[in-house]
Amino acid sequence: MDELTKKSYKLRRSVIEAVYRASSGHIGGDLSVVDILNVLYNRIMNVSPEKAHDPDRDRFILSKAHCADCLYAVLGDKGYFDINEYLTTFEKFQSRFIGHTNTAIEGVEMNGGSLGHGLAVGVGMALAAKMDGRAYRTYVVLGDGEMAEGSNYEAMMAAAQYSLDNLCATVDLNGLQISGPTKDVMNTAPLGEKFASFGWNVIEVQDGNDCDQLIAAYEQAKACKGKPTAVIAHTVKGKGVSFMENNVKWHHGVMTKEQYETAVKELEARYE
Amino acid sequence: MSNITNRQAICDTLLEAAKTDKDIIVACSDSRGSGSMTKFFETYPKQSVEIGIAEQDLVSVSAGLASCGKKVFAVSPACFLSTRSYEQAKVDVAYAETNVTLVGISGGISYGALGMTHHSLQDIAALSALPGMRVYLPSDRFQTAAVVKELLKDTKPAYLRVSRGASEDIYDENTAFSDGAVLLKEGKDVLLVACGEMVSRCLHAAELLEKEGISAGVIDAYCLKPLNGELILKAAKGVKLVVTAEEHSPYGGLGSMVAQLISANDPKKVLELSLPDGHIVTGTAEEAFNYYGLTKEGIAASVKRALS
Structure with missing residues (x-):
């Protein structure tokens, strides 16, 4: 197993620990989106703690902000803050690590928590780059359930209207949302065709938990000129923990001690 | 105008x-x-x-x-x-x-x-x-x-x-604003606090009241939040009645804010003039203001009723 993939599993291990200690967290989506965040932060984006306020840094918005748990693990691993603070205080009384993204945390670019906001905010960031002649790119990560929010489609229109080829949206398409399979709750498919019909370049990633496939997609997105790119990443909710995989019950779940120990064992076996 | x-x-x-x-x-x-x-x-x-x-x-x-x-x-x-x-x-x-x-x-x-x-x-x-x-x-x-x-x-x-049509001039290009509210006129019987389109109406209402021997102060509370409570309380000191006028529903606007302020600091009657909690009558804005008593005459009449 390559180092980047190993890192994905180490990040999963951190998330599991924080969520177990907090007895709260959107663990299923954390585990599906982690490879996307790992690839973006460690291979694709021009970001680092030293560049946290550099006007030319790439911008990132986690629109499915309930997976802040996962973003915190990635940012902590990158050195934006002491990861132990996250691991021990996540969602605890008076913690700054609340259950959704907020800019009080170093490295977080925009507050989140209500779905259907991130893509439009990302349009504004990408538009500002065009206005200022800056080369930074803006990345937004959405959920497939989130794509039921109508505001996303307003943002999709505007991104195409302004030819925002510096904007890249990723849908973490894990096929599940809190009430059940997305196709049964409110079918947002076919997402690739929807983006394409709005004038976007669309890249389907067959295994959105495969770092190499994701890297290839993001490199392809960078090369696309004249329109924004949507990466439709087909992922597995709960990926990496056998009893959580594709199990809707783990959208937001509290682990027993035994479950936690099993999860840790499974994850550690992947990178040790 | x-x-x-x-x-x-x-x-x-x-x-x-x-x-x-x-x-x-x-x-x-x-x-x-x-x-x-x-x-x-x-x-x-x-x-x-x-x-x-x-x-x-x-x-x-x-x-x-x-x-x-x-x-x-x-x-x-x-x-x-x-x-x-x-x-x-x-x-x-x-x-x-x-x-x-x-x-x-x-x-x-x-x-x-x-x-x-x-x-x-x-x-x-x-x-x-x-x-x-x-x-x-x-x-x-x-x-x-x-x-x-x-x-x-x-x-x-x-x-x-802001409103759609032109508003009557109250200030000029040299007026400096700094405190979120302006005491336009002092008065010892009643204090009118207004915002937006209601400010000029309250100023004219105060003139009508003066003619009838009622001394009415007027505050232009152009910044609703944060509200300049200090200025309002100072002007309200000693008056019998505080009146608010706004182009808003009766809930959560200037009237609510001023009533909250007065009740906590200098309890006295606050008359809140606004549009009603309901469907607004069909017509021009002016026709509706007239219908709901939000003209200078209507405001002056409401003040007199509340004082009597």
Whole structure:
């Protein structure tokens, strides 16, 4: 197993620990989106703690902000803050690590928590780059359930209207949302065709938990000129923990001690 | 009366400021005409953003621009801006503390007979309830321009509501504003506190009351949040009655705020004049104001009734 993939599993291990200690967290989506965040932060984006306020840094918005748990693990691993603070205080009384993204945390670019906001905010960031002649790119990560929010489609229109080829949206398409399979709750498919019909370049990633496939997609997105790119990443909710995989019950779940120990064992076996 | 509207004053002020500030952005939702922003779009196309009929997108995109250093004025009819995109105002502007001024044009019942969909009689309550959001309802074109200039000096969120038609001049281009409220007239029997279109009406009502031997003070509370409570309490000291007048529903607007202030600090009767909690009568804004007693005569009559 390559180092980047190993890192994905180490990040999963951190998330599991924080969520177990907090007895709260959107663990299923954390585990599906982690490879996307790992690839973006460690291979694709021009970001680092030293560049946290550099006007030319790439911008990132986690629109499915309930997976802040996962973003915190990635940012902590990158050195934006002491990861132990996250691991021990996540969602605890008076913690700054609340259950959704907020800019009080170093490295977080925009507050989140209500779905259907991130893509439009990302349009504004990408538009500002065009206005200022800056080369930074803006990345937004959405959920497939989130794509039921109508505001996303307003943002999709505007991104195409302004030819925002510096904007890249990723849908973490894990096929599940809190009430059940997305196709049964409110079918947002076919997402690739929807983006394409709005004038976007669309890249389907067959295994959105495969770092190499994701890297290839993001490199392809960078090369696309004249329109924004949507990466439709087909992922597995709960990926990496056998009893959580594709199990809707783990959208937001509290682990027993035994479950936690099993999860840790499974994850550690992947990178040790 | 001048024919320069408050929305025109906003555009003129931004046109002037944008000469030296390339970070000023005006964003519209197919509202550049109704927002009197056509000239800005023509003069500074690179600082103008058209979002189309999509108010939620308007506010979120504005927040994104602001997070990258832009000073954004998101201009859209107050009725849609304050409700359709309320969550975007809450999350992307207020909570994220982005440098966005939400400019609600044709506020209150400006659209007259176009009906309830086009009235914004909940916006003071709604926007004031957002942490960190400042709320302004200037009373004339000079004050409007001054508020815009003030807002350009900091990076905090604000909601600015103006009417559709021209407002009577109360000030002039040399008036300085600093405290969010202006004591326009002192009075010892009653204090009238108003905002927006109701300020000039209250000034005239006070003149009518004086003729009948009632001494009425008038405050222009153009900044609803944060409200200048100190000035209001000082002017209210010793009066028998405090009256508020606003182009808003009876809930959560200027009346509620002043009543809250007075009851906590100097308990006395507060008469709250506003539009009703219900469907507004069909007609021009002036016809409706007349119907609901929000004219100088109507306000003076309400004050006399409350005093008797």
